[in-house]
Amino acid sequence: MSRLCVVCGGSRGIGRAVSRLLAERGCRVAVVSRNQDAAQATVVSLTGADHMAFGCDVSKGEEVQKTFETIQKTCGNISYLVNAAVLIQVKDMVALLHTNLLGSMLTCKAVLRSMLHTQGGAIVNIGSVVGLKGNAGQCVYSASKAGLEGFTRSLAKEVASRNVRVNLLAPGFIRTDMTVGLREGEGVRTIPLGRFGEPEEVAKAVLFLLESPYITGQVLVVDGGLQLAM
Numbered sequence: 001m002s003r004l005c006v007v008c009g010g011s012r013g014i015g016r017a018v019s020r021l022l023a024e025r026g027c028r029v030a031v032v033s034r035n036q037d038a039a040q041a042t043v044v045s046l047t048g049a050d051h052m053a054f055g056c057d058v059s060k061g062e063e064v065q066k067t068f069e070t071i072q073k074t075c076g077n078i079s080y081l082v083n084a085a086v087l088i089q090v091k092d093m094v095a096l097l098h099t100n101l102l103g104s105m106l107t108c109k110a111v112l113r114s115m116l117h118t119q120g121g122a123i124v125n126i127g128s129v130v131g132l133k134g135n136a137g138q139c140v141y142s143a144s145k146a147g148l149e150g151f152t153r154s155l156a157k158e159v160a161s162r163n164v165r166v167n168l169l170a171p172g173f174i175r176t177d178m179t180v181g182l183r184e185g186e187g188v189r190t191i192p193l194g195r196f197g198e199p200e201e202v203a204k205a206v207l208f209l210l211e212s213p214y215i216t217g218q219v220l221v222v223d224g225g226l227q228l229a230m
């Protein structure tokens with residue numbers, strides 16, 4: 001049976017690119033987003049069969065628990081988890097923290113029982129260079145991502161003895177819905193490689209972390225060199 005991977009925030013952007021790459025590599029993918037129709041639209045675009053779409057708000061504990069129970073009952077043990085769901089608006093600080101930080105904690109908790117039992121699995125949480133370096137005007141978003149880094153490193157230490165790996169991938173500016181308004185701005189000139197990244201370029205790095213059996217507790221920056229200029 002091929003590996004089962006859950007991609008939270010898989011209906012668009014980086015999560016969708018990760019879902020596509022994993023499917024191309026023969027994984028079965030469970031695509032999770034609040035909008036089930038959007039998740040289903042990703043599923044129908046994937047190579048191969050046996051992929052599934054789930055409507056779930058990762059910021060809601062009970063919903064996450066029920067969704068992951070359903071995934072495991074219908075599809076089997078989860079080998080990989082990718083957390084790419086995001087809320088960027090700062091209008092509601094609590095909602096932002098609940099989606100970006102608590103949401104990833106809840107999904108990790110929901111997969112860990114089975115990963116620890118089967119003594120295998122890999123998790124990639126998607127952070128941000130802003131979480132590593134800070135950015136004026138993005139205090140809450142940045143705090144959510146910095147928190148995710150601390151969570152990732154601590155969890156990696158906790159579960160390593162059971163052969164479960166946890167890493168953080170920190171993108172810079174990537175061409176997705178989240179950055180639509182920024183593409184023509186000054187920011188692009190500060191990127192050493194001189195352009196925004198593509199979701200598919202991030203997906204390759206996510207796959208690398210998922211499939212590298214001796215890497216855990218690490219932060220991999222995928223930002224065209226942006227961090228050097230921050």
Ligand code: NDP
Pocket residue numbers: 008009010011012013014015032033034035036038056057058059083084085086087099103126127128129170171172173174175176177178179
């Ligand atoms: P997009 O806005 O393109 O996609 C966000 C995804 O998250 C959608 O599938 C959305 O679906 C889902 N989502 C949002 N809220 C929830 C929720 N509460 N529960 C479940 N799913 C949810 O984002 P990106 O692909 O750009 O971002 C992916 C990750 O990369 C995020 O962690 C982001 O912080 C990070 N990142 C992105 C950068 C960029 O430049 N794009 C830069 C640095 C970091 P739906 O609305 O249906 O729920």
